[in-house]
Amino acid sequence: MLRVAVVVDVVRQEEQMLLKTLGEYMDARLFNVRSRALELGSDGLDAAVIRPISMYRAAYTAASFEAAGVFTVNQSETIMIAGDKLLAYARLAAARIPIPRSFYAADVEAALEAASKLGYPVVVKAPVGSWGRLVSRADSPEELEQLANMRQRLPCSQTRSMIVQEYLETGNSDIRCIVVAGTMLGCIRRIAQNGEWRSNVALGAKTEAYPANPALEDMVLRAAAAVKGFFVSIDVFETREKGYLVNEVNGVPEFKGFYRATGINPAKRLAEALLEELKR
Amino acid sequence: MLRVAVVVDVVRQEEQMLLKTLGEYMDARLFNVRSRALELGSDGLDAAVIRPISMYRAAYTAASFEAAGVFTVNQSETIMIAGDKLLAYARLAAARIPIPRSFYAADVEAALEAASKLGYPVVVKAPVGSWGRLVSRADSPEELEQLANMRQRLPCSQTRSMIVQEYLETGNSDIRCIVVAGTMLGCIRRIAQNGEWRSNVALGAKTEAYPANPALEDMVLRAAAAVKGFFVSIDVFETREKGYLVNEVNGVPEFKGFYRATGINPAKRLAEALLEELKR
Amino acid sequence: MLRVAVVVDVVRQEEQMLLKTLGEYMDARLFNVRSRALELGSDGLDAAVIRPISMYRAAYTAASFEAAGVFTVNQSETIMIAGDKLLAYARLAAARIPIPRSFYAADVEAALEAASKLGYPVVVKAPVGSWGRLVSRADSPEELEQLANMRQRLPCSQTRSMIVQEYLETGNSDIRCIVVAGTMLGCIRRIAQNGEWRSNVALGAKTEAYPANPALEDMVLRAAAAVKGFFVSIDVFETREKGYLVNEVNGVPEFKGFYRATGINPAKRLAEALLEELKR
Amino acid sequence: MLRVAVVVDVVRQEEQMLLKTLGEYMDARLFNVRSRALELGSDGLDAAVIRPISMYRAAYTAASFEAAGVFTVNQSETIMIAGDKLLAYARLAAARIPIPRSFYAADVEAALEAASKLGYPVVVKAPVGSWGRLVSRADSPEELEQLANMRQRLPCSQTRSMIVQEYLETGNSDIRCIVVAGTMLGCIRRIAQNGEWRSNVALGAKTEAYPANPALEDMVLRAAAAVKGFFVSIDVFETREKGYLVNEVNGVPEFKGFYRATGINPAKRLAEALLEELKR
Amino acid sequence: MPTLKCPVCGGPVEVPDDAMPGELIDHDCGVTLEVVKKDDGSFELKPFEGVGEDWGE
Amino acid sequence: MPTLKCPVCGGPVEVPDDAMPGELIDHDCGVTLEVVKKDDGSFELKPFEGVGEDWGE
Numbered sequence A, B, C, D: 001m002l003r004v005a006v007v008v009d010v011v012r013q014e015e016q017m018l019l020k021t022l023g024e025y026m027d028a029r030l031f032n033v034r035s036r037a038l039e040l041g042s043d044g045l046d047a048a049v050i051r052p053i054s055m056y057r058a059a060y061t062a063a064s065f066e067a068a069g070v071f072t073v074n075q076s077e078t079i080m081i082a083g084d085k086l087l088a089y090a091r092l093a094a095a096r097i098p099i100p101r102s103f104y105a106a107d108v109e110a111a112l113e114a115a116s117k118l119g120y121p122v123v124v125k126a127p128v129g130s131w132g133r134l135v136s137r138a139d140s141p142e143e144l145e146q147l148a149n150m151r152q153r154l155p156c157s158q159t160r161s162m163i164v165q166e167y168l169e170t171g172n173s174d175i176r177c178i179v180v181a182g183t184m185l186g187c188i189r190r191i192a193q194n195g196e197w198r199s200n201v202a203l204g205a206k207t208e209a210y211p212a213n214p215a216l217e218d219m220v221l222r223a224a225a226a227v228k229g230f231f232v233s234i235d236v237f238e239t240r241e242k243g244y245l246v247n248e249v250n251g252v253p254e255f256k257g258f259y260r261a262t263g264i265n266p267a268k269r270l271a272e273a274l275l276e277e278l279k280r
Numbered sequence E, F: 001m002p003t004l005k006c007p008v009c010g011g012p013v014e015v016p017d018d019a020m021p022g023e024l025i026d027h028d029c030g031v032t033l034e035v036v037k038k039d040d041g042s043f044e045l046k047p048f049e050g051v052g053e054d055w056g057e
């Protein structure tokens, strides 16, 4: 029987669903990375579904399993790139997938230069982070300078780094599409709470099903491929001026809200795709 | 004429050598990432030699240039993997290159479990860091627990993560080999200062030329290839029991000491290899 | 009717007891500092019992109330000194109260110098912190250097600062005495868990009643007075060689375990003392 | 002969002046806290002039000397209060010295409440910090929320804490008055650089002599006394509506600019006052 | 559905029958609690340390 | 005025005759250098680590 680990640091509804569903197809067990050491290159599993909420815990468990040739969903490369907005934008841009116009700024001066090229308002985000936590908008050079200065006080190099980006009219919303093994399962739209421009569910956004279309699907699948994602979500902006743009890739996707809005169960699709993959 | 940027945050002797030497072959200019913004996907260069001391500044400038198809030395993938000891070990192990026996431990409990499997003393290091700064040795469970607890107080996820590793008898030394475009230029041995077990030059180690041999060269070149390095240094342990093991890969290699000990100028070799690469 | 605020950030059992008991004597209300702003110098209360777990939240709410002449238990000065082991030791020593022999060390070199004067093992602690979290023991210069180096990587100036202290034979235990308005209510002994030398309850220590005696009581009351404490706990080491020594003062004392072991209810005593104080 | 230590972590012009000038009156020696341990309660000196730029290094060396009864300029209490804007405001307000209308806010919600009471724009500052580094202005609830959220990401409790304060029309300037032993030596005005509202010299402000007057002098001396300062600078806002207000107290005052603008040498005055004090 | 005691405030916390170690529960007292499995197989609750900079969806 | 070598870029740094250990000098290469006294009484330069959150006037 195939043996798969569901690797976690905390257990959300998603992980419970995965464990239950995968368990119907194979021998699935929980692996809590907070209490167990993982030898690089030790074997014994066929696959590992990587689910820690912490990006580095996710990447490091994936890499440790890969050292032994275990099939990982997602692989560490995908997790590292998806978990880092700047690396992800660069990968997407290199694959000619449309993204928001973006600059890398290492310091305050560079951020101001980027914004003066883009025009205000600009969005400033850190490469690493989620739930909208390090995503800000600056309406003027004064505000940007203040913000960028504060950023330089953060303790980690990655959260001091800045992506300075054009502010896009998206109706304060984005579209999240879920991809498993080269197939797009469906999409939802997340619409920001009143008075908030960021459409993160953690910031109160509402979700609804969003009907797919070939143009969107084509872009989404190319994005998933560009980051070598087996099970990823692709977050897309829809703008009047530029059409669809990929804003973000998630390598450890939450799908509770997606399931509720669409009725599609990604855990089931993942189990089937994994089975197929491992049979090969 | 070919145009290349030498990307820096601080200008060390290495960067001065690179600028001067590359300038003899092509149009070479300094790009200081601390004061200039970098658009993802903007063009105009043929190549970029990535030299920031900060790993993320290095990776992010490389990625930004790659988004426009600029040839980067090294590419962001190499910088990210070489800059992260855990990702590097995993890549090397997956390519069947010998490394020290190592565990990934996300927390105190996991670190203790790893050490009990390895036996004491163990080496504990963070995935990110250099100059020996987050590399410690624990001689007992008490010492390890204390150390691991302290580690959990560090502010960045990556420096809280731990690699728990067998302690190897290396004569308090390691061998640094420099590779350019698939060729090993030479090696030096670094021998730790009296009373110190870590052979980092920043901790007082002395360097001397080290004569290469086919077994070492083969392993080193395979290691460079495993991380897709164009210009990297590979740090190797020589042990009685296990022979050669790769301990570390550097994606932005310092080479001042190498030049002094061997008389070989990596900047010149890099310039030639780059010229060749770009002509293709 | 007298009006008193019980200021909290988290509501533990202690705060529930305080609210209930104070409510029997006066108009007592909860003030949650995490959701409410506090004007410096705004009035309307007779007293504030300061209970945030965070030392700075405690000190800052106390200070804000004091700006308006509100009677605070404890006052901000007591909270700041009790919350900082180095300031506390200095106050106690200036008042000729015995403390462990201690050095202030700002950096690695200074820590090594201190330890060489004290002899090993030494205890190294940060001025700020509790529950034993930044309290370590170093058995050798190598271990101390490693520890002190790690400490310099912590993000806050106060946790980088070190108190290097003689290691005392205390039977892995200490004595906690509670003082209200110049009266010692009683004492408990905390005995460290097997295999642990630190007697923090958070680290598994067991508690039992400890019979007071005049020498202990005299020292404890002088210690409370030295830090101007109205309601504090004084933690004491009992050693064969040096007798009683004060190790720590707590300005927002936990007393759940004290109540359980002694049957004495500090909340009741505090309510009565406060009533008396405010009548004056 | 009297023996005094000039305690430093880095040596600026001020410390060189102090060492030279004090040396003309007594036996003055440099004590570098980064390389030397300091025993709490060890003796041998008559006085210590505390000059570390790091606030905690300053406070901790002062406290360590005080444990032995050494006279410190300034004492640790003054350094801790002056170094913490919230504690300083509270002390000043309790002494009925006018300060900007200010709230303590522990979290985002509290900051928004404070600002809604004050009206926008508001100034948000951290209790600890200098050179204008953690002093921001928010013109709207959106900007404040963004700012306060970012603040909650800072690693130290003190820099997460917020003082939310009315924004005052000061002509982008403030007045720095230097006090030695109950005497005001003189004042300078610091006028912010064009386009900057904060009048910190580190942010480009220009300085000029400012003629004192009895009202100002009275307030300044009362402020120095309220924090028990022996050698402090008092920073004052002059506003049309509210007259003079004390904004800040410095317990380790820089005086290079003061000396240049006024010709008054605080080091000389301090040496004389110290001599007098110690003779008593 | 067993009721456990909050280690912070002492109040009751309802824990689902099929709870897994690693599940998080927000409690009224202001603390996030984590379900932890004891050596004897039963559950207990522990305060959960805050999330780091790299945590997210 | 002795000229010392910058440990980072190798370039020349002018150090005043009466320099004291602990003095800071900004160098062109982008690094702040600190004057340090060696055991033999002579001076050398070391890169200075950044300031912390509590540093100021």
Ligand SMILES: Nc1ncnc2c1ncn2[C@@H]1O[C@H](COP(=O)(O)OP(=O)(O)O)[C@@H](O)[C@H]1O
Binding pocket: A100, A123, A125, A129, A130, A131, A132, A133, A134, A135, A165, A166, A167, A168, A169, A170, A172, A173, A174, A197, A198, A199, A200, A235, A247, A248
């Ligand atoms: N360039 C932009 N223009 C407009 N809105 C944006 C832009 N970037 C981000 N947002 C909004 O902010 C939200 C969070 O940004 P995102 O880049 O997705 O970071 P996170 O990883 O924190 O979700 C997005 O879902 C979107 O609603």
Ligand SMILES: Nc1ncnc2c1ncn2[C@@H]1O[C@H](COP(=O)(O)OP(=O)(O)O)[C@@H](O)[C@H]1O
Binding pocket: B100, B123, B125, B129, B130, B131, B132, B133, B134, B135, B165, B166, B167, B168, B169, B170, B172, B173, B174, B192, B197, B198, B199, B200, B235, B247, B248
């Ligand atoms: N497992 C080990 N056994 C023995 N010595 C080690 C081991 N790991 C590291 N060292 C020593 O510590 C030094 C620093 O460790 P390294 O992994 O190279 O980190 P860094 O990136 O800080 O140089 C090495 O050069 C080597 O001398």
Ligand SMILES: Nc1ncnc2c1ncn2[C@@H]1O[C@H](COP(=O)(O)OP(=O)(O)O)[C@@H](O)[C@H]1O
Binding pocket: C100, C123, C125, C129, C130, C131, C132, C133, C134, C135, C165, C166, C167, C168, C169, C170, C172, C173, C174, C197, C198, C199, C200, C235, C247, C248
């Ligand atoms: N100098 C010492 N010698 C022996 N044990 C000590 C010493 N200092 C601390 N301890 C032990 O460590 C525990 C924690 O140290 P303490 O100074 O009280 O810090 P905390 O504020 O974290 O409780 C003490 O209760 C005691 O058991």
Ligand SMILES: Nc1ncnc2c1ncn2[C@@H]1O[C@H](COP(=O)(O)OP(=O)(O)O)[C@@H](O)[C@H]1O
Binding pocket: D100, D123, D125, D129, D130, D131, D132, D133, D134, D135, D165, D166, D167, D168, D169, D170, D172, D173, D174, D197, D198, D199, D200, D235, D247, D248
């Ligand atoms: N409430 C305020 N209104 C107007 N300007 C202010 C206010 N607070 C501070 N400033 C300006 O910002 C500068 C820095 O603020 P300050 O409180 O002095 O902090 P720092 O310790 O960083 O100098 C002040 O010198 C002043 O010019």
Ligand SMILES: [Mg+2]
Binding pocket: A131, A132, A200, A235, A248
């Ligand atoms: Mg997003």
Ligand SMILES: [Mg+2]
Binding pocket: B131, B132, B200, B235, B248
């Ligand atoms: Mg190394």
Ligand SMILES: [Mg+2]
Binding pocket: C131, C132, C200, C235, C248
């Ligand atoms: Mg204690």
Ligand SMILES: [Mg+2]
Binding pocket: D131, D132, D200, D235, D248
């Ligand atoms: Mg100021």
Ligand SMILES: [Zn+2]
Binding pocket: A129, A130, A131, A248, A250, E056, E057
């Ligand atoms: Zn995200």
Ligand SMILES: [Zn+2]
Binding pocket: D129, D130, D131, D248, D250, F056, F057
């Ligand atoms: Zn200041």
Ligand SMILES: [Zn+2]
Binding pocket: E006, E007, E008, E009, E010, E011, E027, E028, E029, E030, E031
């Ligand atoms: Zn609770």
Ligand SMILES: [Zn+2]
Binding pocket: F006, F007, F008, F009, F010, F011, F027, F028, F029, F030, F031
């Ligand atoms: Zn230099």
